Amino acid sequence: MAIVKFYDIKGKVISEQEVPFSFEPKPSDMDLLARAIKRQLANARRNYAHTKLRGEVRGGGVKPWRQKGTGRARHGSSRSPIWKGGGVTFGPRNRNFTESMNKKERRRAMQVGLMSKILDENFIVVAGLERDKPSTKECIGLLNNLSLNEGKTLFLADRDDDNLFLGFRNIQKVECLPADRVNGFSLIRNDKVLATSGAYEYIKEVWLS
Numbered sequence: 001m002a003i004v005k006f007y008d009i010k011g012k013v014i015s016e017q018e019v020p021f022s023f024e025p026k027p028s029d030m031d032l033l034a035r036a037i038k039r040q041l042a043n044a045r046r047n048y049a050h051t052k053l054r055g056e057v058r059g060g061g062v063k064p065w066r067q068k069g070t071g072r073a074r075h076g077s078s079r080s081p082i083w084k085g086g087g088v089t090f091g092p093r094n095r096n097f098t099e100s101m102n103k104k105e106r107r108r109a110m111q112v113g114l115m116s117k118i119l120d121e122n123f124i125v126v127a128g129l130e131r132d133k134p135s136t137k138e139c140i141g142l143l144n145n146l147s148l149n150e151g152k153t154l155f156l157a158d159r160d161d162d163n164l165f166l167g168f169r170n171i172q173k174v175e176c177l178p179a180d181r182v183n184g185f186s187l188i189r190n191d192k193v194l195a196t197s198g199a200y201e202y203i204k205e206v207w208l209s
Contacts, residue, residue, distance in 0.1 A: 002118050004200065006125045011145030014127060019118055020208055029112040036109035037184045039099040051091030054079050060086070110207050113187040123193045124148070125200045129157075134166035143171070143194075151191030156182060156199040164196070179203055 002019040054060070060079030067074050081089040101109075117123040124146060131138070143149045152173045157164045159178040169176050175190060177183075179199035187193065195203070 002115065004118060004123055004125055005121075006127050006197070007146060008127060009129060009142055009145070011142075011147070019115075020204065021115070025115075029108070032105060033109045033112045033116075033184055033188075036101060036106055036113075037188060039101050040183060040185050042097045042099045045097045047095050047097065049092035050094050051088035054081060054087030057085070057087045107207070109184055110182075113184045114182075114203065114207055117187060117193050122191065123195070125195050125197055127197045129164065129196045130161075131163040131167060134163045136167050136170055139164075139167040140171060143174075146194070148192055148194060152189065154182075154186050154190035154193045156193065156195040156203070158196065158198045158202070161196065161198075180206075 002021055004017050004019055005013050006015045006017065008014050054077065057079045060077040062078075064075050064078050065072065075083075077083075077086075079086045081087050114123070126142070126146070129142070140149075143153065152175070155164075155168045155174055155176045156179045157176075159180065165176050168174050175186060177186060179195070179202040182203065
């Protein structure tokens with residue numbers, strides 16, 4: 001049975017809620033999560049290294065000198081790779097790093113990542129976490145009350161909770177994300193997950209139901 005504990009802003013448990021566990025765990029689940037993270041990082045990769053071949057370098061349309069009679073080696077273009085300013089042989093070219101993964105696998109990988117945090121009791125929900133104005137000092141106090149001031153923490157909230165994001169974003173070792181942008185890499189790289197009640201309801205409805 002998976003249980004999520006709800007805390008108040010003082011760090012006290014106010015309620016517990018059973019998480020709907022809609023799938024059976026499999027031994028290959030962690031491998032699936034690893035493949036999903038590998039795909040996420042590969043698809044975010046950008047290839048900036050690109051050299052030009054001799055046909056892509058500007059110029060070189062005129063034969064440098066006549067074929068015979070000069071005593072020099074024959075050349076047909078000044079953009080040959082052996083010339084200065086010429087093309088590059090065997091240099092880095094544009095490469096497609098993207099990887100594919102079907103929708104069911106991606107969904108299950110996200111469920112595995114979220115449930116691993118919940119089963120390890122590393123998923124914390126804070127009820128009544130609302131701010132009229134940004135306050136980093138109050139956010140640091142909340143982390144201290146919840147004993148989240150040592151490891152890395154992923155903070156999840158609704159997209160329109162601007163004051164919360166402004167309060168948490170300058171705190172070291174805290175990563176802020178809207179609940180609809182939670183991903184496997186962010187779940188794995190952080191030790192704990194801190195979510196507002198609204199963010200948890202979104203995650204429960206979209207991923208855990």
